[in-house]
Amino acid sequence: MSQNVLASAAGVAVQASRRRTFAVISHPDAGKSTMTEALALHARVIGQAGAVHGKGDRRGVVSDWMAMEQQRGISVTSAALQFSYRDTVINLLDTPGHADFSEDTYRVLTAVDSAVMLLDAAKGLEPQTLKLFEVCRQRNIPVMTFINKWDRPGHDALALMDEIEQRIGLKPTPLTWPVGIAGQFHGVIDRRTGVFTRMQRSPGGADLAIEEEMSAAEAAQRYGADWATATEELELLAMTGADHDQDAFLAATTTPVLFGAAVANLGVRQLLNLLVELAPPPSARPTAAGTDQPVDGAFSGFVFKMQANMNRAHRDQVAFMRICSGRFERGMIVTHAGTGKPFATKYAQQIFGQGRDTIDEAFPGDVVGLVNATTLGIGDTLYAGDPVRYPPLPSFPPEHFAVVRTSDTSAFKRFRRGIEQLDGEGVVQVLRSEQRGDQAPVLAAVGPMQFEVATFRLEAEFGVKVQLDHLPYEVAARTDAAGREILRTEANVEVMTRVRDDALLAVFPHRWRMRSVAGRHPDLRLDA
Ligand code: G4P
Numbered sequence: 001m002s003q004n005v006l007a008s009a010a011g012v013a014v015q016a017s018r019r020r021t022f023a024v025i026s027h028p029d030a031g032k033s034t035m036t037e038a039l040a041l042h043a044r045v046i047g048q049a050g051a052v053h054g055k056g057d058r059r060g061v062v063s064d065w066m067a068m069e070q071q072r073g074i075s076v077t078s079a080a081l082q083f084s085y086r087d088t089v090i091n092l093l094d095t096p097g098h099a100d101f102s103e104d105t106y107r108v109l110t111a112v113d114s115a116v117m118l119l120d121a122a123k124g125l126e127p128q129t130l131k132l133f134e135v136c137r138q139r140n141i142p143v144m145t146f147i148n149k150w151d152r153p154g155h156d157a158l159a160l161m162d163e164i165e166q167r168i169g170l171k172p173t174p175l176t177w178p179v180g181i182a183g184q185f186h187g188v189i190d191r192r193t194g195v196f197t198r199m200q201r202s203p204g205g206a207d208l209a210i211e212e213e214m215s216a217a218e219a220a221q222r223y224g225a226d227w228a229t230a231t232e233e234l235e236l237l238a239m240t241g242a243d244h245d246q247d248a249f250l251a252a253t254t255t256p257v258l259f260g261a262a263v264a265n266l267g268v269r270q271l272l273n274l275l276v277e278l279a280p281p282p283s284a285r286p287t288a289a290g291t292d293q294p295v296d297g298a299f300s301g302f303v304f305k306m307q308a309n310m311n312r313a314h315r316d317q318v319a320f321m322r323i324c325s326g327r328f329e330r331g332m333i334v335t336h337a338g339t340g341k342p343f344a345t346k347y348a349q350q351i352f353g354q355g356r357d358t359i360d361e362a363f364p365g366d367v368v369g370l371v372n373a374t375t376l377g378i379g380d381t382l383y384a385g386d387p388v389r390y391p392p393l394p395s396f397p398p399e400h401f402a403v404v405r406t407s408d409t410s411a412f413k414r415f416r417r418g419i420e421q422l423d424g425e426g427v428v429q430v431l432r433s434e435q436r437g438d439q440a441p442v443l444a445a446v447g448p449m450q451f452e453v454a455t456f457r458l459e460a461e462f463g464v465k466v467q468l469d470h471l472p473y474e475v476a477a478r479t480d481a482a483g484r485e486i487l488r489t490e491a492n493v494e495v496m497t498r499v500r501d502d503a504l505l506a507v508f509p510h511r512w513r514m515r516s517v518a519g520r521h522p523d524l525r526l527d528a
Contacts, residue, residue, distance in 0.1 A: 298385025
């Protein structure tokens with residue numbers, strides 16, 4: 001290997017070790033947008049808090065680019081926000097904020113190295129948090145926990161620790177501990193150093209919190225009973241062995257916990273420090289061939305998200321790629337692992353909401369938006385050098401089905417194009433049913449919100465008003481041509497072809513119907 005290649009491999013390893021790529025997982029309203037904004041404020045990406053948030057009079061410029069999101073005040077698309085903090089590059093990937101679990105959310109979590117679980121102090125673990133946490137568990141993603149909204153009444157801190165341990169089986173290892181119950185937040189004690197930091201919201205709350213380190217004696221005098229309670233609780237925690245253990249955290253068996261209030265920027269600096277000091281940097285990634293691709297190998301990455309028409313001013317299709325190894329340089333010609341064809345990366349951008357900057361180079365852990373990437377699809381690998389291919393991203397069995405039609409015959413071409421687009425992006429799965437014909441494709445989704453997104457986008461982007469007729473099916477299973485013949489003899493089941501990969505799916509109204517049909521036909525292939 002030449003001197004140059006060695007030097008650049010070392011450079012890539014250093015760059016990778018500086019990256020922290022994570023997502024915030026939370027239930028809607030726990031404060032994810034507020035936290036994103038607070039993190040960005042600390043990193044001074046955006047001059048003033050309020051720029052990310054898309055709600056109310058603080059209507060933002062950075063995220064929530066779809067009109068629908070603005071109407072609903074939710075984030076239904078994903079992107080990445082990159083900023084520097086200390087000497088670390090932080091990549092914060094946005095997960096959709098709606099209450100449905102969607103494939104989209106899952107895919108974002110395939111592209112992170114860690115996650116921050118954000119809990120509302122008054123609500124504890126909520127359904128969406130639990131679902132997202134399950135994905136982290138399946139993927140062995142280390143999770144940090146931030147108990148948010150400590151500035152207003154909520155649960156008891158120890159009770160929240162119990163809830164985490166009992167309900168998700170992760171041992172909480174608080175790094176900071178609050179002085180003052182929820183609603184009377186004075187500051188936090190750093191459990192590793194014993195230092196108390198008094199925290200106060202800045203006037204107006206739009207600036208960094210005012211922090212002041214204070215001796216235990218002074219804090220005890222000032223906060224009396226609250227200080228005594230906090231120190232008792234700390235003793236209890238010490239007795240239960242709830243101390244941070246880096247290996248256990250990386251093995252995803254414990255979760256470090258912090259307390260704060262994103263809206264007042266309290267505890268946010270501590271979270272950033274935690275990311276820098278303890279969250280894992282990108283590491284070698286398993287390939288489809290069963291090997292591990294080292295971060296300092298030649299360039300490789302995979303597409304985890306496709307998004308079209310993100311911005312009225314830029315009608316385009318963007319493939320979001322997470323870099324897994326090597327140095328990415330804009331303009332480099334890489335290979336598309338699926339087709340073996342070259343792919344030019346002339347239009348590489350860093351995209352967060354409406355904001356986009358051209359990027360010239362990027363490293364493992366970074367997310368690059370490839371504009372006008374019409375030949376790319378979700379899960380595709382791009383590489384330079386020796387061939388690499390990452391395992392395909394799993395696709396989830398749909399549970400919701402609806403026939404989509406347009407009564408406007410003059411719009412049929414646009415209708416077809418729109419459906420193809422949404423299928424390519426993975427917004428919905430498109431199925432063709434022999435009984436219904438090409439004019440009436442069936443949309444299939446993991447969560448019903450995906451239908452709303454599809455309907456909205458067909459109208460907003462393709463000018464086609466559509467009608468959805470929900471079908472009474474809830475379960476889909478893969479079958480084969482022989483299975484299709486067998487199933488013709490059964491009622492209450494339909495076999496459809498998934499357009500994306502020509503897979504045959506048998507759909508049933510419910511699981512017990514599927515089981516009874518399977519029981520009658522022992523040779524029938526049904527993979528649920
Ligand atoms: P999300 O993205 O997870 O859905 O939540 P978001 O940040 O939009 O926050 C939901 C609500 O919770 C917002 O109030 C927000 O201001 C509030 N919030 C977030 N963090 C904190 C916190 O640390 N303390 C307190 N007290 N509130 C917090 P809203 O009334 O819905 O909107 P807004 O008008 O305040 O923006």
